[in-house]
Amino acid sequence: MKNLIKKLTETSSPSGYESAIREVIRAEISSLSTNIKVDALGNLIVTMGKKTDKGLRIMIAAHMDEIGVIVSHVEKNGLVRFSNLGTILPQYLVGSRVVFLNGVRGVINQDRPDDLHKIMTQDKHFIDVGAASDKDCPLKIGDVGVFDRGFVELGKRVSAKSLDDRVSCAVMIEVMKTIKNSPHELAFVFSTQEEVQSKGATTAAYEIEPDLAIALDVTPSLDIVGVKMQVDLGKGPAIKVRDVGMLSDPRMVRWMEETAKKNNIAYQLEVLDIGTTDAKVMQISKAGMPTGALSIPCRYVHSPSEVLDMDDVQATVTLLTALLNSPVSLE
Amino acid sequence: MSPQTKSTFKVGKAQLDLLEELTNANGVSGNEIDIREIIRKKVAPYADEIKVDGMGNLLVVKHAKKPNAIKVMLDAHMDEVGFMIVEEDGDGLYEFEQVGGGDERQFVSKPVCVGSQKLPGVIGSKPIHLATDDEMHSVISQQSMRIDLGPAGKGKAKRGDYAAYATKFIRSGDAIFAKALDNRLGCATLIELLRTAPDHIELLTAFTVQEEIGLRGAMVAAYDFYPQLAIAVDSTPAFDFERPDGNENTQYNCKLGGGPAIYIADRGTLSDPRLIRFLTRIAEENKINFQYRQPGGGGTDSGALHVTRGGIPSVSVSVPGRYAHTAVMVARISDWQDTLTLLQNALAAVTPEILSGDRA
Amino acid sequence: MKDITPFLLTLLSKPGLSGYEQSVSEIIAEEWHPLVDELTISPLRSLHGLRKAASKKKRPTVMIAAHMDAIGLMVKSVEHGLLSITTIGGIDPRVLPGQLVTVHGKIDLPGLVQLIPDRLINNQTSSKAPEKSQLFVDTGFTEKELDGLVKPGDVISFAQPPFELTGGYIAGHSLDNRASVAALTLCLEEIKNYNLDCNVVAAATVQEEVFAVGAATSTFSVRPDLAFAVDVTFAKGPGSNDYRTFPLGEGPAIGLGANNHPALTKKMTSLAEALDIPYFIEAMPTSSGTDGMAMQISANGIPTQVIGMSLRYMHTSVEMTSLKDIARTGRLLAQFITDLNPDSYKSMFEEKSS
Incomplete structure (x- = not known):
């Protein structure tokens, strides 16, 4: 599974520009279903199975886009100013490298600071691609790029860019490979543009019209000195109770907890005060549907070096498989 | 000498009902009449003498069955912190002042009970939707708050009416949630000790007024009784929380679950060391959970008792309670039970000899 | 009617x-x-x-x-017998100190929202407006008593009973x-x-x-x-x-x-x-x-x-x-x-x- 995560995270596909990652994923799953679609917003929708009388139509979403940068201006001296695709955190910028979809590489640095102890805002940063002047610069307004950072193993943990949310894509691919005899019609959605307000999941949910929805994403874990968080690395997937965008349906939380207990899978409960996921938009699609989310604990989310624990990833595969393999009874 | 057998005081339904009745009733400093009436009825079966003095203190005596008995005074204040209506603002809204010390951050979003007619009212605050960012980061000042009886409460309350929090007593396992546990816990303790008083002491109990605004009642009650020793029974704050910075909490005052807190020193009193030693010995011999309250600020009626007339050896024993002087306090039944056990055993064992040596 | x-x-x-x-x-x-x-x-x-x-x-x-x-509150974590909380819906943290609540854990437990006392906060010389992070819920239970009863995600509702006011008004x-x-x-x-x-x-x-x-x-x-x-x-x-x-x-x-x-x-x-x-x-x-x-x-x-x-x-x-x-x-x-x-x-x- 590490190889798959490596392959997925080393692909460059920021929000709105997901074709590269879509093709990598399509190659992985093309043999698993005859019902594979790409919709108008670029979502890759893979449907498996038919809804039986004991089953439901369930949408499972993991987003395949990642945060990125977009060129807003090239200065006369060849330095490149940029805007963001999704939430870029300025503290992770200085010294980072970026790679653009046209192959150009660059390094990020900042204007001269007035106060060395303060983090400067994004507009005070620039990308240096080695150009001596604007004429000489291989980038123009609108070019998009992502962090340039390879995958590394750190013991049983791994670090890469875009583990948010390629790790969930990997989990979904694994589940699709292992799942058998599910009573449900399963619509696996590799969604686009999650980092810019879940645009992909919005339209996918409208078209699919599921009975039930589950989002897969990472959740920030800062189980490090001086910060109190309730979600730790290595203690299992987090069942989301709430984030700032939605309250999970309590019936879904109960179902997920009970399934985890029944299968002896360690899990945590997530009450998050920052961020949200594709679950937010699925829950309110059309007449609405019971919606929940599984989160994989992840440190340094939205940095070029996100870190997570492979045990949590494996446990998420096990839990999701268990959830989808049996009839669902909420209440 | 045979070892003393511990007599354990059991707090049961009767004691909790008593405490519930006392905490649900209102007795803001200067207006203790409702509390006094409840206590007067409760102590009547056990008392030999009951009187109300010129300040409103309720003085209850239970005589010794033997001559030349030691005169022991127990003191507990009846009053609680609260509010007074000072001005009508139209539309059922009233300006108010505090009676006794309170933190204005604790006032809003609470029901209150106003005046002798017990009018229901609330202290509200501006809706979050209408509050500016600046306001959200400022303390809501008491001057901006109003007691609100609703538009039909116009003209119903008058200047000088007292108002108290309208909190109702809740029990949850060993925990109690109630207002005015400071110091109805003390009042209930004294009532129970009157009921179970030993024969060899002259027991003088004072349910005092106006402690929260300057120990005024205790002063005159002690003058009247002039006992050989006095114990003030009160409730003392437990600040037993983790510090947000992670450092050790060295200013907890006392701890919930730690048993009765024996005072050594506070802002107003250096407790009589002979009485501290005596109570400590009783606690240790009987294996009663107890703690020393951290020496420091704060104070009880002892501050008035020990300097009355020619001086009275005095000490304070308090039941730990969290969130004193707010709408809801939290205390533990086990702490109260240990306090009753300590004091009951102390009364049973007290003799003039414990004061025979010099003070220190 | x-x-x-x-x-x-x-x-x-x-x-x-x-x-x-x-x-x-x-x-x-x-x-x-x-x-x-x-x-x-x-x-x-x-x-x-x-x-x-x-x-x-x-x-x-x-x-x-x-x-x-x-609106109400939700348990974020259980710390030394006290509950750290977040809000559900818009709540001014300044109205929370002294609020009676019900913690809907394994069983319903009475609780009280309170503030860390000023004396335990570094360099706090005067009282500041309460912020969400300084608030907690006290169930009156010890750490041991609370064990297994409350977990992150449990909801907490206001327990203030409603009551009628003089002349056709109601509060709660x-x-x-x-x-x-x-x-x-x-x-x-x-x-x-x-x-x-x-x-x-x-x-x-x-x-x-x-x-x-x-x-x-x-x-x-x-x-x-x-x-x-x-x-x-x-x-x-x-x-x-x-x-x-x-x-x-x-x-x-x-x-x-x-x-x-x-x-x-x-x-x-x-x-x-x-x-x-x-x-x-x-x-x-x-x-x-x-x-x-x-x-x-x-x-x-x-x-x-x-x-x-x-x-x-x-x-x-x-x-x-x-x-x-x-x-x-x-x-x-x-x-x-x-x-x-x-x-x-x-x-x-x-x-x-x-």
């Missing part, structure tokens, strides 16, 4: 936090059951009560919606918006014995206080021809006296502005005048801040009107409103419904060139 107070007091005694409305939904379903032809529950568990038109022919459908969820938590649920109930009572020439869907919606999730999805599935969002608005009171506030107990507020369909605003004001019901026009320059926003933009767009009673101390545990205004709101809605038929519906929305 029926005395709605006992029902309202029951509603106010139920937790029913956003996302966890079942306890209050059950009470409403019980009350509405004899008043409607069909009761259904949406996928997100909004409650829909349908009163059918007498005729089987096509008749306009009017939706009257009030959210039933309440979650009068926003259970007062409106009471108004809908009075309306259903009032139209009970009428043969209707329109369909009525009374909706008790979920999750208004968080994301207006319930109203959006309910409106999408009901597809009414027109809709009322019944919700509370601000009463004049201490610190609240600008144009957004209305005298308490002197009549409902009828919304005016982009979120309201002008034809409905006009109809409601003229109805109020005809019935001699006092009212106020609530100017809503951009949006109403109610379920009406999500309802209006649902599906192909629904003519929507916001109406409700004013209330003091919104989003505190001592919200205060007028029983009379609840009745007036119910009466206005009932009159609107009994007047509605295909012809009046059509003429109401005819564009008249001026």
Whole structure:
């Protein structure tokens, strides 16, 4: 599974520009279903199975886009100013490298600071691609790029860019490979543009019209000195109770907890005060549907070096498989 | 000498009902009449003498069955912190002042009970939707708050009416949630000790007024009784929380679950060391959970008792309670039970000899 | 008219936090059951009560919606026997110290919201406005007693019991918006014995206080021809006296502005005048801040009107409103419904060139 995560995270596909990652994923799953679609917003929708009388139509979403940068201006001296695709955190910028979809590489640095102890805002940063002047610069307004950072193993943990949310894509691919005899019609959605307000999941949910929805994403874990968080690395997937965008349906939380207990899978409960996921938009699609989310604990989310624990990833595969393999009874 | 057998005081339904009745009733400093009436009825079966003095203190005596008995005074204040209506603002809204010390951050979003007619009212605050960012980061000042009886409460309350929090007593396992546990816990303790008083002491109990605004009642009650020793029974704050910075909490005052807190020193009193030693010995011999309250600020009626007339050896024993002087306090039944056990055993064992040596 | 107070007091005694409305939904379903032809529950568990038109022919459908969820707190973690918390819905942290709550853990436990004492905070010389991060819930239980009873994600509701004030006013938590649920109930009572020439869907919606999730999805599935969002608005009171506030107990507020369909605003004001019901026009320059926003933009767009009673101390545990205004709101809605038929519906929305 590490190889798959490596392959997925080393692909460059920021929000709105997901074709590269879509093709990598399509190659992985093309043999698993005859019902594979790409919709108008670029979502890759893979449907498996038919809804039986004991089953439901369930949408499972993991987003395949990642945060990125977009060129807003090239200065006369060849330095490149940029805007963001999704939430870029300025503290992770200085010294980072970026790679653009046209192959150009660059390094990020900042204007001269007035106060060395303060983090400067994004507009005070620039990308240096080695150009001596604007004429000489291989980038123009609108070019998009992502962090340039390879995958590394750190013991049983791994670090890469875009583990948010390629790790969930990997989990979904694994589940699709292992799942058998599910009573449900399963619509696996590799969604686009999650980092810019879940645009992909919005339209996918409208078209699919599921009975039930589950989002897969990472959740920030800062189980490090001086910060109190309730979600730790290595203690299992987090069942989301709430984030700032939605309250999970309590019936879904109960179902997920009970399934985890029944299968002896360690899990945590997530009450998050920052961020949200594709679950937010699925829950309110059309007449609405019971919606929940599984989160994989992840440190340094939205940095070029996100870190997570492979045990949590494996446990998420096990839990999701268990959830989808049996009839669902909420209440 | 045979070892003393511990007599354990059991707090049961009767004691909790008593405490519930006392905490649900209102007795803001200067207006203790409702509390006094409840206590007067409760102590009547056990008392030999009951009187109300010129300040409103309720003085209850239970005589010794033997001559030349030691005169022991127990003191507990009846009053609680609260509010007074000072001005009508139209539309059922009233300006108010505090009676006794309170933190204005604790006032809003609470029901209150106003005046002798017990009018229901609330202290509200501006809706979050209408509050500016600046306001959200400022303390809501008491001057901006109003007691609100609703538009039909116009003209119903008058200047000088007292108002108290309208909190109702809740029990949850060993925990109690109630207002005015400071110091109805003390009042209930004294009532129970009157009921179970030993024969060899002259027991003088004072349910005092106006402690929260300057120990005024205790002063005159002690003058009247002039006992050989006095114990003030009160409730003392437990600040037993983790510090947000992670450092050790060295200013907890006392701890919930730690048993009765024996005072050594506070802002107003250096407790009589002979009485501290005596109570400590009783606690240790009987294996009663107890703690020393951290020496420091704060104070009880002892501050008035020990300097009355020619001086009275005095000490304070308090039941730990969290969130004193707010709408809801939290205390533990086990702490109260240990306090009753300590004091009951102390009364049973007290003799003039414990004061025979010099003070220190 | 029926005395709605006992029902309202029951509603106010139920937790029913956003996302966890079942306890209050059950009470409403019980009350509405004899008043409607069909009761259904949406996928997100909004409650829909349908009163059918007498005729089987096509008749306009009017939706009257009030959210039933309440603001509250949620456990973030259990630390040394105390609960660290976050809020569900908008709550000013300054109203939380000293608040009695119920912690809905494995069992329901009484609790109290409090502040870290100033003496334990570094360099804190004067009292600062409480912030969410300094607040905790104390159950009075020791760390050991609490073990296994409470976990992250457990919800915490206000436990302040509701009570009546002198002269027809009521105070308690979650009068926003259970007062409106009471108004809908009075309306259903009032139209009970009428043969209707329109369909009525009374909706008790979920999750208004968080994301207006319930109203959006309910409106999408009901597809009414027109809709009322019944919700509370601000009463004049201490610190609240600008144009957004209305005298308490002197009549409902009828919304005016982009979120309201002008034809409905006009109809409601003229109805109020005809019935001699006092009212106020609530100017809503951009949006109403109610379920009406999500309802209006649902599906192909629904003519929507916001109406409700004013209330003091919104989003505190001592919200205060007028029983009379609840009745007036119910009466206005009932009159609107009994007047509605295909012809009046059509003429109401005819564009008249001026």
